Amino acid sequence: MSSRSIITQLTKGISRENPVFVLLLGLCPVLGVTSTAINGLGMGLATTFVLIMSNIVISLIKHLIPSKVRIPSFIVVIASFVTVVDLLMAGYLPALHEQLGLFIPLIVVNCIVLGRAESFASRNDLFPAFLDGVSMGIGFTYALVILGGIRELLGSYSLFGLKILEGDGLLVFVLAPGAFIALGFIIAFFEWRKSIATKAKKAA
Amino acid sequence: MELAEKPHLRYQKKNSYTKMAGPKSSFLNLILALGSVTLLSAFSLGYVYEWTLEPIATAKREKQLRAINAVVEFDNDPLAEAFSVLDGRRVEDDPNALVFYPAKKAGNIESYAVKTYSDQGYSGRIEVMVGLKLDGMIREVQILTHRETPGLGSKISAPEFLEQFVNKYPDKFNLKVTKDGGQVDGISGATISSRAVGEAVQVAYDQLQIIKENE
Amino acid sequence: MEYFAIIFGAIFINNIVLSRFLGICPFLGVSKSTSTAIGMGGAVLFVMTIATIVTYLIFQFLLVPFGITYLQTVAYILVIAFLVQVVEIVLKKISPELYRALGVFLPLITTNCAILGVAILVIQQDFNLLESVVFAIANAIGFTLAIVLFSSLREQLELAELPTAMKGVPAALVVAGILSMAFMGFSGMSF
Numbered sequence: 289m290s291s292r293s294i295i296t297q298l299t300k301g302i303s304r305e306n307p308v309f310v311l312l313l314g315l316c317p318v319l320g321v322t323s324t325a326i327n328g329l330g331m332g333l334a335t336t337f338v339l340i341m342s343n344i345v346i347s348l349i350k351h352l353i354p355s356k357v358r359i360p361s362f363i364v365v366i367a368s369f370v371t372v373v374d375l376l377m378a379g380y381l382p383a384l385h386e387q388l389g390l391f392i393p394l395i396v397v398n399c400i401v402l403g404r405a406e407s408f409a410s411r412n413d414l415f416p417a418f419l420d421g422v423s424m425g426i427g428f429t430y431a432l433v434i435l436g437g438i439r440e441l442l443g444s445y446s447l448f449g450l451k452i453l454e455g456d457g458l459l460v461f462v463l464a465p466g467a468f469i470a471l472g473f474i475i476a477f478f479e480w481r482k483s484i485a486t487k488a489k490k491a492a
Numbered sequence: 493m494e495l496a497e498k499p500h501l502r503y504q505k506k507n508s509y510t511k512m513a514g515p516k517s518s519f520l521n522l523i524l525a526l527g528s529v530t531l532l533s534a535f536s537l538g539y540v541y542e543w544t545l546e547p548i549a550t551a552k553r554e555k556q557l558r559a560i561n562a563v564v565e566f567d568n569d570p571l572a573e574a575f576s577v578l579d580g581r582r583v584e585d586d587p588n589a590l591v592f593y594p595a596k597k598a599g600n601i602e603s604y605a606v607k608t609y610s611d612q613g614y615s616g617r618i619e620v621m622v623g624l625k626l627d628g629m630i631r632e633v634q635i636l637t638h639r640e641t642p643g644l645g646s647k648i649s650a651p652e653f654l655e656q657f658v659n660k661y662p663d664k665f666n667l668k669v670t671k672d673g674g675q676v677d678g679i680s681g682a683t684i685s686s687r688a689v690g691e692a693v694q695v696a697y698d699q700l701q702i703i704k705e706n707e
Numbered sequence: 708m709e710y711f712a713i714i715f716g717a718i719f720i721n722n723i724v725l726s727r728f729l730g731i732c733p734f735l736g737v738s739k740s741t742s743t744a745i746g747m748g749g750a751v752l753f754v755m756t757i758a759t760i761v762t763y764l765i766f767q768f769l770l771v772p773f774g775i776t777y778l779q780t781v782a783y784i785l786v787i788a789f790l791v792q793v794v795e796i797v798l799k800k801i802s803p804e805l806y807r808a809l810g811v812f813l814p815l816i817t818t819n820c821a822i823l824g825v826a827i828l829v830i831q832q833d834f835n836l837l838e839s840v841v842f843a844i845a846n847a848i849g850f851t852l853a854i855v856l857f858s859s860l861r862e863q864l865e866l867a868e869l870p871t872a873m874k875g876v877p878a879a880l881v882v883a884g885i886l887s888m889a890f891m892g893f894s895g896m897s898f
Contacts, residue, residue, distance in 0.1 A: 312876060315735065316820045320728035323642070349529075354518075357526040360788055364526070367781040368533035372540050375777065379547030382555060393780045393827055397820040399732060444643075459643040464726050465888040472873075472880030480872035530785070534778060541777045587833070615720075615894055641894070 297419045301427025307400045308431035309478045314400040317391045318432060319467040325448050328436025330384045331391060332429025334377065338369045338395050339428075340421035343409040345369075347417035350410045362405045363396070370396045400424060438470050560605040563623030563632040566595035570605060580702035590699055595623075603631060608696035610688040615639040618648070618685070620692040624700050633657040633693060638685075645685035653679055653686070662697040710841050717845035720894055723821055724853040725887040730821030734854055735879060737812070744858035748851025750812040752844065754794060755822050758787050759843035762826040763836055783826055788817050821850060857886060 307313045317335070322328045345365050353361045374392045377385040385392065395401065404424055409417040440446055443461030445453035460466045553571065560570050570593035575582055578589040591607040603625045611617050618638040623631035635649040647653060656677055667690040668674025671683055678686035721727055724734050730751070737747045762783050770776045795813045798806040816822060825846050829839040860882050869878055 312735070313732075315731040316728050319731060353525050353529070354521050357522045360785065361526055361529045363784050363788055364529050364533050364781060367784050368537055371537050371777060371780050374780070375540055375544040375548070379544040379551055382548075382551040390824060390827060390831070394729075394820045394824055396780055396784050397818045397823050399818055402818060456643055460888070462642045463891065464728070465884040465891065467728070468880045468884030468887055472877040472884065475880065476870075476872045476877035479877065483871060530781075533781060534775075537777060537781070538775075 298423045301423035302430055306427045307424055309475055314398040321388050321391050322432055322436035322439055323462050324440045325433055325436040327387050328432035331388055332432040334373045335395050335428055336425025337373055339401055339425045341369045342366045342405055343417040343421035346405045346409040347412055347414050366401050367396045435471060439466055559621045559636060560593050562634045563621050564595035564603045564605045568596040570595055577699050606696040608692045610692040612688040612691055613638060613640055614645045614684045618688050620689060622693050622696045628661055630657050630660050640685045645682040647679045648685050648689050667694040713841050714845040717842055718849040722849045722853055722890050723846045724850055725890045729824040730819050730850055733815060733819055738854050738858040738861055741858045744854045746808055747812045748854055750809040750816060751850050752847035754816050755825055755847045756843045758790055758822050759826050759829060759839050762786055763839050766830055783823055787822055791817050
């Protein structure tokens, strides 16, 4: 594998194939835990760990699993790593664990994780599968931090817990409706950028 | 990563993906594969569970101690001596009971940290930790958990609101909000949440009086 | 009265989609027309109720007695995946008509986090079996209500003139935000 293709592999998750803003996958935690940038970062890293580990294990055992029980076996592998994250966070990061709550066990039904296991890790060798996990994880974390940051900035005039502006902020962005609205506008921004890029290509 | 780039992979021999993977799909193989994956996962999780048991217990303990430490001073282990009270009687493990943590200095009880609550919050239960001296004076009030509206009811956790309870005697300081004829300065836009905090503190005080009488 | 509080709370105050953010994928994915939205709602009602009962029993009579509650996530997701398969097979045999209506939605349900979410929530909130069943049904109704309301709004949205970048999902998300705002009016109601 050339170093160039490694780089393309790694960056695809951030822009071209961003799991959240472009592929629209795993939106439940994206909306549910992003009231602050810190929460977004924590959730993103937890999901990244699960993505990388399950991608590695699945690419290793792919030849041992008969196709009919492929999906259930993958789900068990993923669920195990989710439980590992759950236990480790409860022990070492109790405050964050409490904030993320229900959304940690729900990583198991995050379409990104099972989607990558099924469509990538089960068809590729260890190294590309690992890279794919890293890339998708980074893309997911990036999306969560962006959305969390925007909501925190508008909703409480602070970023990563630091007060940026005086005052209470636009409450709605901390609450449930703000999550939907902020995500809507971010996706619109990505669409708009894409349309400009295609226009530029056509002109050239 | 196009599949065509990887001719050495097994599944390339056949075009259809579903027909490739590994062993035959006999019933025995299915059970064997899924069973061993599950067993392996269960055993390794058991190991991780054992390993994290202690850190999780420590984290829980530290969290409780921190909450107690915020409202009283002590040199004993209040968690070991804690007891639950419901309607003036000591009970075992009742979700509706208040928890009393005796705070001792040199072996004498000086005050209690009381984990109290009110179900009259805007969105359900508000849990409050109150530090009460034996003569009934409120030392400190801290909000433990609540689900009030962020930006409105959530301000009950702010020091500006909680300061007004410090060093007050509930027999002289009326714990109702000013709107209801009491002396608690409610948060504007969050009277219900403010009222609930006052109520939780009042309950803790009342229960402490009954306990003291009985002893 | 307590059951009424559970039902009202699950449908309106803490709506599973609009306030708890569970089941967003089908909420956005199958809400383009009202009839498919109703179909999805029906499938969720069916699976959510059965899954909650089965996982509740497994938790109380298998995981708790053996002290292996840390296997909750693994056990639950396996049971749900298995259940969806069984429901599909049984439905095909018993009621081909119902199968025709709900069948296409069933495979999507395994990865619907609302199912697993409700199964975990009833344990977290210490519900008994009957309360759990009521909670599951109410949440399924809440899901159906949200997705049906949303789909009829989206049908209207098709006719609106929008900037190209806002068309489709972005506009739908903003509409969902406004719908969620409307549901916030229920918060603070208590019984």
